[in-house]
Amino acid sequence: MALSPKMLMTGEENLTTTRTHVKVLFLPFVLLLAVAFLGAFGAAQVGDSGDGYVRWAIIGVAVLVFLWFVFVPFLRWYLWTYTLTTQRIVEQKGILTRTGRVIPLSRINDVSFEKNLNDRILRCGTLVIRSASEEQGLLLRDIPRVEEFHRSVSDLVARAHRTSDEPI
Structure with a gap:
């Protein structure tokens, strides 16, 4: 999910969009397997006792656990993006209520990882971006191929600082 064209400023281009590494979905995946196994096993064990209401109750609980502990974390991961454009870095997150943070490249003082x-081992890392404001820096956790993203941001920041230092 790249930054929508209506949110781009004049002359701005999307360069890359990323989200956190899929390692954050390991626990929801394990829970998916456990819920599927336990739900199917429990439903098979009770059979048609109680006119099938017990079986449907077990299936209903399994579906609720799946939605809350597997589907919602996946949706949260999928909708949390970091977009690098030619002029800024944009963090967007949220399922029902979308929030975002924008840091113009010309305001960035330090980029580290x-x-x-x-x-x-998993080829990811945390990118730390500090801006000229007094706010805490932006931590982009579990970014895949963090060195490449760091290099791209650093190049764009250096270019932004060079152009902002030129006389008008």
Whole structure:
């Protein structure tokens, strides 16, 4: 889900859009397997006892657990994006209520990344972006191929600072 064209400023282009690494979906995937197994096993064990109401209750609970602990985390992951454009970085998140944060490239002072052992194995990391404002920097956690994203942001920030320093 790239930044929609109606949100782009004049002369701005989408360069890349990313979301967090799929490793954040590992626990929901394990829960999906457990819910499917336990729901099917429980429904098969009770059979048609109680005119089938017990079976439908088990299936209903399994569906609710699936929706809350598997589907909602997947939807949250899918709808949380980081977009790099030629002029800014945009973070968008939320399912029903969308929120976002925008940092113009010309306001960024520092771009760094952090990777622990698991991140190195999975080829992801955390990008830390600090701007000229007094707010805490933007942490982009679990970014796939964080070095490439870091290099792109750093190049664009350097270009933005060069053009903003030129005399008018």
